[in-house]
Amino acid sequence: MTTSAADTPLTWPQLAALDWARSGGFTLDIDGEPLRAEAVLRHLPGRRIAVRARWRGATVFAKLFFAGHADEAARELARHGALVEAGVPTPRLIFETVGNQGPDRGALMIQEWVDGQSGQATLRGEQGLALAGDLLDSLFLLYRAGLRQLDLHLDNFLFDGERFLVIDAGEVVPLPGGLRYEPAILDNLALFCAQAPLDLRDRLQEQVAVRLRQEGLRSEPLAAMVRRRSDRRLRSAMKKWRRESSAIGVWHEQQEQWLYRRSLNREEFEALSAWLRDPKSLALIKEGSRVSVYGNDQWIVKHYRESGPKTRLRRALFKTRADISWVMGWTWALLGVPTPRPAMLRRRADGEAVIAFPRLEGTLALSTLMEEQRERARRVAPRVELWLKRLGETGFWHGDAKAQNILVDDDDQPFLIDLDGAGFGRIRARRNIQRDLERFERNWVQFTIKY
Structure with a gap:
């Protein structure tokens, strides 16, 4: 029987230096047992890495903090404890080495692996936004415990078929009290809506507004706060894509x-x-x-x-x-x-x-459908226009909305390609998205049915 390189236990310094773009799995000796990483789920270079792994005969979720980041590990461990104490559903902690690391070692938290769907996949699933109320129940359970999630997005929740679990305690912090309590909740929920995908955002925002009123909180400022949060997030993201990051x-x-x-x-x-x-x-x-x-x-x-x-x-x-x-x-x-x-x-x-x-498999250019399957093209067109309008409301435009730049799959789902003329800016978007819609409408004249 041969042993692969991935089965040879690494030291913590070797793990920190591993080139994730060109590496497979890895093994680390944890408490006398091999922790075999099967998939890297998130990696912040030089800081921490989250993996799905096998340990002591079970599939687990492991978060490894590299040497020099013990404070981050200690904070996350404390915040996980705060979630448990508040009764917020969260994966069970199995093992941790946060207080035992040496100068050349990292810290580790191992949690049970919970099968389920991300919050985003759940709200797009069979029950859809009918489950948004259950998700908001989890959020208000946090608020009543005096906590909030600073990185509040749908994929930091996991639905196990019965309930939503908070799966990332790293950004859970105390809520301010007194006069700042209600504005902090409003701001947190505005972030939640701003970080939702565009096809879920409006309906989710409506449900958040209803829940605020049910809780005796003001809902009127929510829409403007979501726009500000969205703009801030997008400008930050567009800078992030230019540099080293977890993605x-x-x-x-x-x-x-x-x-x-x-x-x-x-x-x-x-x-x-x-x-x-x-x-x-x-x-x-x-x-x-x-x-x-x-x-x-x-x-x-x-x-x-x-x-x-x-x-x-x-x-x-x-x-x-x-x-x-x-x-x-x-x-x-x-x-x-x-x-x-x-x-x-x-x-x-x-x-x-x-x-x-x-390459997008099984797709055809919308221009081809306009020439060869006119009725199918007419079924797809409203979806394209809806996405263009959503983009415009968010501050974007495509810049060249011709039918060759829209691909359609077998389920009539459109895909927008060739984004090198796209842009972002609230004021310019109002004018430019209208140009996109007008350009899209001209496709019907440009591409006529072939007999």
Whole structure:
């Protein structure tokens, strides 16, 4: 019987130095038993990592804090205890080493693994927003205990089929008292709505407003607070996608900057790296004077060949067309907009860039449906218009809403692609989203039925 590298226990310093883009699972010796990580769920480089793992014959959730971050571990352990004491449902703590770490060791919390759906998946499921009341029950249980969740979004809740559990105690903090109590709850619920996907946000906000009134709290300021929270969150996110984070890795090579999605496995990472260095090694899909598109059955690679002083300035500001595609792709995916999330971006010093997206299987361009399946295209069109309106209300516009930039799958779900002309700004969005809708309407004349 052979032992793989993933079965060889690592030291804490080795674990902290592991290259997650190109690594498989890992093993760590915990209390005399091997903890075998099966999947990395979240990674904050140099700080902590959360994994699904096997330990003592059971599947567990483990959060590992690297050396130097013992204070974070101690705070999270204390906040988990506060949730338990308040009667807030949360996964059971099985084991912790928060108080025993040495100078070169990290700290660890192991919790039971709970099968279930994220809050977002639950509200999109069979019972849908009928379960939002149960979710708000969990929130108000927190408030009555004098607590709030600072990172309040749907995926920090898990529905096990019977109840919602709070699954991340790291950002649970005390609520202020006195005159600040009610405004703090309003602000927290505004954050909750602002972090909901656009297709759930309005209806969720309505239910939050109703619940506020039932609790004897003011609901009138909620809508304006949600808009402010949303704008603040989105501006922060659009900066976040440019740097190293739990979702995005960055490396520099000569005068180039590379950004990549951390969830890529080793094979995907290596293949995309090679293709972005030499996009012509893939089949040509479309050749243009400034942009060429290549691909295979899994990936689409766009090569932007713009250069010159203006392009170099835009590159310095992270505003080339490829940069905009990267930032908007990640931001719109965060909002739940149906669009492929970019996987890797290569930024050259001269302003050229190459970017990769996953290929959407089983899709056709809406322009094709307008020419060949007119009635089906008419069924899809209102969904496209609804997404464009949602984007406009959130402060975005597409910039080129032609039918070739909308793909449709077998379930008539539209996907918006080619976001390099998109933008964000409340005032400009009012005008530009109207232009998007007018451009979309002209598709019906441009693409007529073929006989």
